[in-house]
Amino acid sequence: MRLLALHVQDFRNLGQVSLAPSPHATIAVGQNGQGKTNLLEALYFLSTLKPLRAGRLSELVRWGSTGARVTGRFLLKGAEREISVEVSGGVRQAFVDGKKAASLEDYFGGVSVVAFTPDDLEVVKGGPDARRGFLDRAVFNRFPAFLRESREYGRALKNRNRLLREGPVEPAYLEAYDETLAKAGARVYVRRRSLMAELSPRAQATFASIGRTPEPAAYGYHPAHLGDVDFAVADEAALAVALREALAARYRRDSERRFTSVGPHVDDVTVTLGGRSARAYASQGQQRALVLGWKIAEIENLETAMGFLPLLMLDDVSSELDPERNAYLMNYLSASGAQVFLTTTDASLVRGAAAQDTLWLGVRAGAVTSPAPAEPPPVDEPQPADEPA
Numbered sequence: 197m198r199l200l201a202l203h204v205q206d207f208r209n210l211g212q213v214s215l216a217p218s219p220h221a222t223i224a225v226g227q228n229g230q231g232k233t234n235l236l237e238a239l240y241f242l243s244t245l246k247p248l249r250a251g252r253l254s255e256l257v258r259w260g261s262t263g264a265r266v267t268g269r270f271l272l273k274g275a276e277r278e279i280s281v282e283v284s285g286g287v288r289q290a291f292v293d294g295k296k297a298a299s300l301e302d303y304f305g306g307v308s309v310v311a312f313t314p315d316d317l318e319v320v321k322g323g324p325d326a327r328r329g330f331l332d333r334a335v336f337n338r339f340p341a342f343l344r345e346s347r348e349y350g351r352a353l354k355n356r357n358r359l360l361r362e363g364p365v366e367p368a369y370l371e372a373y374d375e376t377l378a379k380a381g382a383r384v385y386v387r388r389r390s391l392m393a394e395l396s397p398r399a400q401a402t403f404a405s406i407g408r409t410p411e412p413a414a415y416g417y418h419p420a421h422l423g424d425v426d427f428a429v430a431d432e433a434a435l436a437v438a439l440r441e442a443l444a445a446r447y448r449r450d451s452e453r454r455f456t457s458v459g460p461h462v463d464d465v466t467v468t469l470g471g472r473s474a475r476a477y478a479s480q481g482q483q484r485a486l487v488l489g490w491k492i493a494e495i496e497n498l499e500t501a502m503g504f505l506p507l508l509m510l511d512d513v514s515s516e517l518d519p520e521r522n523a524y525l526m527n528y529l530s531a532s533g534a535q536v537f538l539t540t541t542d543a544s545l546v547r548g549a550a551a552q553d554t555l556w557l558g559v560r561a562g563a564v565t566s567p568a569p570a571e572p573p574p575v576d577e578p579q580p581a582d583e584p585a
């Protein structure tokens with residue numbers, strides 16, 4: 197997969213941007229507050245239909261404009277296709293080759309992206325909801341149908357919670373809701389479990405190779421309050437039964453508190469270092485390496501599963517890493533051959549990911565120029581002395 201062209205219009209502070217990315221690294225350089233993250237977010241939104249940062253869709257539209265639009269031309273399995281997304285009036289519309297997309301699967305059609313942002317640290321430091329969001333983005337990348345499946349679960353949950361909020365509910369009346377919720381929930385469990393089975397050994401190995409920490413990392417997912425079912429081996433039907441039983445067992449509690457207290461929406465991902473909670477004990481740098489281990493594992497896993505690399509986006513990541521880990525990441529990026537988009541305030545931090553074909557962009561007050569103004573030649577030309585005599 198390759199992004200051949202990107203057009204952005206009235207997206208956050210970006211007016212009109214058209215660019216033809218490098219097949220390898222495209223690097224946006226600019227000072228704080230100029231629109232670098234916005235440029236990545238436009239591409240992320242195009243590729244996932246989700247904003248990179250939490251918030252309302254209407255925040256994506258440039259102030260004073262009625263709508264935002266992002267279009268990308270991709271090369272996918274030898275064929276070119278153009279997808280676009282428009283936001284206006286708080287509503288999003290997706291198009292494939294100029295026509296309204298028939299379905300989400302049709303829209304994505306194999307486009308996938310892995311983003312690295314400084315917020316990713318929340319995965320270790322933050323609460324369970326941050327970790328669930330992180331996990332679900334990875335699940336969605338791996339299994340695009342999960343976008344629909346997780347929405348089905350979300351709808352079922354909302355309906356059941358609405359009923360609980362309205363007042364005392366007869367258990368018999370709740371049963372139909374439990375049935376729907378349990379089925380949708382079991383699907384979510386299975387997807388998350390499949391992803392974790394692929395990802396956690398890889399992430400553990402990557403973390404070990406990033407180095408400097410002798411203790412092994414472990415990444416795990418175990419649903420909460422699910423009774424005696426053996427989560428590692430139970431099939432989807434058995435998980436649905438277990439969830440339904442757990443819902444029934446918590447009936448009194450849920451009707452008192454007026455919300456559903458068991459299901460995929462309350463689960464957590466555990467990240468440990470040497471068997472101890474990384475959140476409680478790992479240093480800042482170790483936490484960053486744990487996130488990096490996960491992300492690189494995600495990329496490699498997608499490559500194995502799909503046969504090609506996802507697009508990579510790194511928003512101002514180098515400034516957060518120590519020189520050694522930054523060098524590890526830059527080497528990884530250039531050796532992977534992936535198409536990558538980086539932003540930075542300091543070009544010298546990302547030189548390691550650059551090559552002759554790097555597209556350097558300057559971002560200033562929402563305008564994107566190429567090459568970046570006043571940017572010295574980024575890659576050292578081979579010196580005559582380096583050439584064989």
Ligand SMILES: Nc1ncnc2c1ncn2[C@@H]1O[C@H](COP(=O)(O)OP(=O)(O)OP(=O)(O)O)[C@@H](O)[C@H]1O
Binds near residue numbers: 512
């Ligand atoms: N909907 C919008 N319309 C117009 N401008 C917006 C909108 N949303 C955000 N902005 C502006 O975009 C700018 C921030 O852009 P962005 O986050 O891309 O900066 P950045 O270059 O990544 O900076 P930093 O280096 O600090 O991360 C801010 O000045 C903000 O006011």
Ligand SMILES: [Mg+2]
Binds near residue numbers: 511512
């Ligand atoms: Mg930024």
